[in-house]
Amino acid sequence: MDQKPSKARIFLDPLFKANPLFVMVLGTCPALAVTTSFESAIGMGLLFTFVVFCSNLIISLLRKVIPDEVRTPCYIVVIATFVTVVKILSSTFLPELYNSLGVFVSLLVVNCIVLGRAEAFASQNTVVDSMLDGLGNGIGYTWAIAAIALVREVVGAGTLTLGKVFTFIPKVTLPILSGYSGSDFSMAIPLFKSSAGGFLVLGFALAIIAAVNNYKDKKAKEKARAAKAAAAAAAKGGNQ
Amino acid sequence: MPQTGYIIIAIAIIVALVILFTVSFVVYIKTPAPKGCERGKGPNCENCEVASCRFYADAERRAAKKLEEESSKKGNE
Amino acid sequence: MSYVVSFILAIVSYMVIDNVILSRYFGICSFIGVGNKVKSAVGMGLAVTFVTMMAALVCWPIYTFILVPANMGYMDTIVFILVIASLVQMVGFFIKKKSISLYKTLGIYLPLITTNCAVLGVVQNNTAYDFGRSMANALGTSLGFVLVIFLFACIRVRLEGANLPKAFKGVPIALIVAGIMAIVFMGLGGIIDLGSWGLI
Numbered sequence: 001m002d003q004k005p006s007k008a009r010i011f012l013d014p015l016f017k018a019n020p021l022f023v024m025v026l027g028t029c030p031a032l033a034v035t036t037s038f039e040s041a042i043g044m045g046l047l048f049t050f051v052v053f054c055s056n057l058i059i060s061l062l063r064k065v066i067p068d069e070v071r072t073p074c075y076i077v078v079i080a081t082f083v084t085v086v087k088i089l090s091s092t093f094l095p096e097l098y099n100s101l102g103v104f105v106s107l108l109v110v111n112c113i114v115l116g117r118a119e120a121f122a123s124q125n126t127v128v129d130s131m132l133d134g135l136g137n138g139i140g141y142t143w144a145i146a147a148i149a150l151v152r153e154v155v156g157a158g159t160l161t162l163g164k165v166f167t168f169i170p171k172v173t174l175p176i177l178s179g180y181s182g183s184d185f186s187m188a189i190p191l192f193k194s195s196a197g198g199f200l201v202l203g204f205a206l207a208i209i210a211a212v213n214n215y216k217d218k219k220a221k222e223k224a225r226a227a228k229a230a231a232a233a234a235a236k237g238g239n240q
Numbered sequence: 241m242p243q244t245g246y247i248i249i250a251i252a253i254i255v256a257l258v259i260l261f262t263v264s265f266v267v268y269i270k271t272p273a274p275k276g277c278e279r280g281k282g283p284n285c286e287n288c289e290v291a292s293c294r295f296y297a298d299a300e301r302r303a304a305k306k307l308e309e310e311s312s313k314k315g316n317e
Numbered sequence: 318m319s320y321v322v323s324f325i326l327a328i329v330s331y332m333v334i335d336n337v338i339l340s341r342y343f344g345i346c347s348f349i350g351v352g353n354k355v356k357s358a359v360g361m362g363l364a365v366t367f368v369t370m371m372a373a374l375v376c377w378p379i380y381t382f383i384l385v386p387a388n389m390g391y392m393d394t395i396v397f398i399l400v401i402a403s404l405v406q407m408v409g410f411f412i413k414k415k416s417i418s419l420y421k422t423l424g425i426y427l428p429l430i431t432t433n434c435a436v437l438g439v440v441q442n443n444t445a446y447d448f449g450r451s452m453a454n455a456l457g458t459s460l461g462f463v464l465v466i467f468l469f470a471c472i473r474v475r476l477e478g479a480n481l482p483k484a485f486k487g488v489p490i491a492l493i494v495a496g497i498m499a500i501v502f503m504g505l506g507g508i509i510d511l512g513s514w515g516l517i
Contacts, residue, residue: 025488028349029434033342069269073262076402076431080395088391103441106394110432112346194504195340199496203489211484250389256398264406271410273424274417 002095014136018068021144022209025114031145032198041149043097047086049138052114054082054132059122077186083108097165113137129139151201158188324453330509331457337435338465346433348466349491358470362463364426369436374456376440377448387403397440402431433472435462
């Protein structure tokens with residue numbers, strides 16, 4: 001058995017190395033649906049973080065109580081409870097966010113990541129580790145969908161609007177690819193706001209990550225080969 | 241008080257559904273698969289990459305458990 | 318007569334114009350995962366169709382006649398997911414017991430379907446519709462799922478032999494293909510105006 005990962009690794013791995021969206025390619029449905037607006041994506045990420053954190057916490061607390069046979073029904077009940085809590089809270093305190101996310105708040109119940117973390121991590125690890133894992137996955141997923149939403153909103157609408165969903169901050173519209181209000185100038189490509197744009201942006205993002213990984217692998221291999229050659233040369237030199 | 245009645249009905253519905261789900265789940269798991277399509281051996285399973293599939297989570301878990309047991313046995317010997 | 322026509326038009330509209338995968342984004346996980354063998358794609362699609370129809374048939378009355386009168390509309394998600402999950406397990410049990418051939422085509426995919434967004438998404442959307450429209454939604458959505466997953470599997474069979482850049486192999490090219498399919502389906506938008514048939 002290999003060594004148990006440290007607490008920092010448990011938290012940091014899902015942020016980059018094992019990012020649930022960009023590396024594991026899980027939870028693609030909300031990642032495409034709510035990313036037409038940067039703010040809704042952040043809001044979705046926050047709700048997701050809450051659900052995955054709480055469900056990981058409860059499931060790891062109960063991991064010795066739940067019989068192995070019926071664990072999946074138990075996980076689904078726990079997750080559905082927290083999704084209902086999130087639904088009620090968000091519709092009360094942030095109705096704009098709730099309306100802009102629509103049915104996808106309810107669909108957190110069947111989110112592959114939440115159930116997957118419960119099954120693969122929280123059911124076998126301690127409470128603190130599971131909390132860290134939930135937090136890491138939540139934040140990793142949040143920044144991933146926020147990045148996609150940023151590209152889609154800026155390229156698709158030409159502007160970046162803040163304060164529309166989170167009504168407690170003042171509403172501002174930043175013109176990035178378009179002129180200030182009043183001018184007709186705009187370099188926006190509306191396709192990016194439509195459903196096709198979501199697929200294309202996520203596809204290219206995954207391809208870029210794959211390319212970077214391929215490049216890193218190649219570099220590592222070359223380095224290993226060079227080190228091996230150097231070691232062989234040194235051994236030869238030593239013999240002579 | 242009508243409010244209390246509604247809360248009791250709500251809890252009763254949830255409990256009944258959870259019991260229904262648990263029973264049907266256990267019954268489903270206990271029923272052996274027909275011959276020739278056991279877990280992971282199905283003709284369609286090799287080409288499926290659905291990451292959220294519980295079959296795989298289950299199979300991996302079992303495999304990990306088996307490995308652990310074997311290694312602990314070896315350690316004892 | 319006009320009711321039948323509008324029912325059929327609604328099905329077609331949900332199937333191709335407002336397609337589940339390409340414009341409503343339900344069920345992308347299984348869409349990406351399953352699709353490089355036509356047979357398994359069709360099996361998956363049929364299983365989703367069956368479960369969606371059953372779930373819509375069962376959940377709509379539960380919501381309308383039990384949850385709403387008892388003032389418990391907030392419990393919809395948890396009730397729906399439990400009903401769908403039990404339904405899936407029961408259907409799976411019967412299929413396992415009764416029919417090997419049915420198990421081979423549908424049964425293998427049933428456990429996947431509890432966590433398929435399409436089923437829960439349709440049922441959740443149906444809470445706002447009347448019975449006829451929710452049935453049309455369920456049938457049209459699941460037929461749309463079958464259609465797209467089948468087309469996608471056919472495309473991916475071809476993609477396997479294609480000479481792609483290494484970085485695009487696998488999921489990235491699948492997503493880009495899905496994006497191009499979405500553009501194609503966008504072209505169908507507006508051929509049926511549901512408003513003029515009194516459906517919206």
